Amino acid sequence: MGEVFVLGAIAGGIYGLFAVATVLVYRGSGVLNFAQGEVGTLGLFLAVWLINDHGMPWVVGALAAVVVTTAIGVLFERFVVRKMGDAPRVSVAVATVGLLLFVLSGELVRVGASPKSLPGPFSGNGWRIAGVVVSPTQALSLVVALGVGVALATLLRRTDFGLGVLAAAQDPSAAQLVGVPVNRVSAFVWGAGAGLSTVACLLVAPGLGAFAPGALGRLFLFGLAAAIVGGLTSLPGAFVGGLVVGLVEASSGRIFAESSLPGVKTLAVFILLLVTLLVRPHGLFGTRESRHG
Amino acid sequence: MSEPVLEIEDVDAGFGASQILFGINLAVAQGEIAGVLGLNGAGKSVTMKVIAGLIPAWKGAVRLNGRDITGLAPEQRVGLGLGHVPQGRQVFPELTVEENLRLGAYTLRRRDKSRYAPSLAATWERFPKLYERRRQAAGTMSGGEQAALAVARALINEPTVVLVDEPSAGLAPLIVRDVFDTLKQVATTGVTMILVEQNVAAALQLVDTVTLLQTGTVAWHGPLAELDRSMLATRLGIGRMLGPSTAAAANKRAVKKKAVPEKKPAAKKAAPAKKVAAKKTVPQKAAATKKAAPRKRAT
Structure with missing residues (x-):
């Protein structure tokens, strides 16, 4: 049982990060950003290129990856999302699918379809907790997930800009009329969404072993499931949703360990998603009435 | 100004x-x-x-x-x-x-x-x-x-x-x-x-x-x-909504009052209504000055 909790918490932290990225953009723009996972993967390949091929320290490569993908998020907001101003939100979501395909084909052209791998920031064997070996990177991912949660909560509730982000999420036109620079808020959520997604990818990569373009799509989907379980509009809910998804995944993996059913973990997560949408469509922490419909 | x-x-x-x-x-x-x-x-x-x-x-x-x-x-x-x-x-x-x-x-x-x-x-x-x-x-x-x-x-x-x-x-x-x-x-x-x-x-x-x-x-x-409130009332098409101080509303009320309880014949009905219409400017001006008076603000 302890094993399930440890595995669930480690995976859950990563899903929580993906979910937070999704929720930020959804709250800020009313759009599900389907490109998020692939933009994070692009950051991963950039880090591979800098760290493996050019021998840069992990931290430098990782930071560069986060900065570049954040910039991609900001540019996408500036030149696509903002231009679509009053367009239906579904159209903007379709535009993010366009970005997803664009990034994916860019990766295939530049790095090819053969898998790459990226070492973690630390070497070492890690620790044995409840029968599970926890690598230093996995431990770091939990710390980072917690840190990101606290930092975001502080930013959003304690600073004027953060309050502006929350206000713009609730009522963009009213936010503009009190003087909140809504364009900057929008740029922030798209940039932060892309950057956080890259952070999640960087932390999960060493545990995956090898990855090819598009391979992290499953993680993004689990993150999306976490966001929906958490309520899609709630940042704390995103983390709790991440943990729930992680635990469901880990426990289903254990329960069906002998049956060798392929894809049973994924199935379990999608059943969780389905049940959430049927029984409690506004999630654990979401508000019942969603303005974005 | x-x-x-x-x-x-x-x-x-x-x-x-x-x-x-x-x-x-x-x-x-x-x-x-x-x-x-x-x-x-x-x-x-x-x-x-x-x-x-x-x-x-x-x-x-x-x-x-x-x-x-x-x-x-x-x-x-x-x-x-x-x-x-x-x-x-x-x-x-x-x-x-x-x-x-x-x-x-x-x-x-x-x-x-x-x-x-x-x-x-x-x-x-x-x-x-x-x-x-x-x-x-x-x-x-x-x-x-x-x-x-x-x-x-x-x-x-x-x-x-x-x-x-x-x-x-x-x-x-x-x-x-x-x-x-x-x-x-x-x-x-x-x-x-x-x-x-x-x-x-x-x-x-x-x-x-x-x-x-x-x-x-x-x-x-x-x-x-x-x-001119009657002008306003006409332009906005809302004569009755301007309250008792407006001429149009006062006029209508007066007509009703006289028309209903006294049951005057239809032919004579027009006369009192006209009288009221002539008085029209009085309550209106009073209302206007009343409104303007307490609004002495330092500007």
Whole structure:
């Protein structure tokens, strides 16, 4: 049982990060950003290129990856999302699918379809907790997930800009009329969404072993499931949703360990998603009435 | 009249290809409560949106404190002294009362953070009920309290001009009275306001000047005391809504009173009605002076 909790918490932290990225953009723009996972993967390949091929320290490569993908998020907001101003939100979501395909084909052209791998920031064997070996990177991912949660909560509730982000999420036109620079808020959520997604990818990569373009799509989907379980509009809910998804995944993996059913973990997560949408469509922490419909 | 603090000059505007405003002019002096009245589709709300910067002026200029703000974004205009009490109040429902106010002071805090504390203190003094509820989520308050919060949120930024857009829209009559009481109280402190309102009777109790819009042009503009209410009633097609002080309503009542209990023959009915019509100017003038008298404000 302890094993399930440890595995669930480690995976859950990563899903929580993906979910937070999704929720930020959804709250800020009313759009599900389907490109998020692939933009994070692009950051991963950039880090591979800098760290493996050019021998840069992990931290430098990782930071560069986060900065570049954040910039991609900001540019996408500036030149696509903002231009679509009053367009239906579904159209903007379709535009993010366009970005997803664009990034994916860019990766295939530049790095090819053969898998790459990226070492973690630390070497070492890690620790044995409840029968599970926890690598230093996995431990770091939990710390980072917690840190990101606290930092975001502080930013959003304690600073004027953060309050502006929350206000713009609730009522963009009213936010503009009190003087909140809504364009900057929008740029922030798209940039932060892309950057956080890259952070999640960087932390999960060493545990995956090898990855090819598009391979992290499953993680993004689990993150999306976490966001929906958490309520899609709630940042704390995103983390709790991440943990729930992680635990469901880990426990289903254990329960069906002998049956060798392929894809049973994924199935379990999608059943969780389905049940959430049927029984409690506004999630654990979401508000019942969603303005974005 | 001193130099206007807000001025719209010869503005054309509209949505897409359809033009709604045709050469609108409006000047608001310091301390004035300017009422913009008109039928649905006359261009009231488009005028407000052009001032706010939410839709662009095709032609003409908008000036705030003598500065041309025609090309500025809405939030930049707020930074220069434009305040808003938006239609439907639009408080941030999930944020607390105090967070709503802090957002109201967004540009004030950016200009000079030290001015926020005294401005907040003044707000609490002016709206003690909001102070009691400062940690409550704004969405959980009553409609009237939310309206008060919307007004407070606009004032805390120390604006030069406040745009009040349809404050009574979607509110129960009792709450409308609360809202106008709040606005009246605010008006006595010398705040400059532009008020757009469907509820003409309520608006006329508050404003100093009236601008009557008709199909996108200014049909009449002048001080409240010079307003011919029967003209207004005809133009707005709302004779009965202007209350007992208006001639049209008084006339109708008189006719009814005489007609029903005395059961006069149809032929003689016309005579008393005419008599009343002749008296028409008396109650109207009285009302106008009565309204104008207590409004001596330092301007």
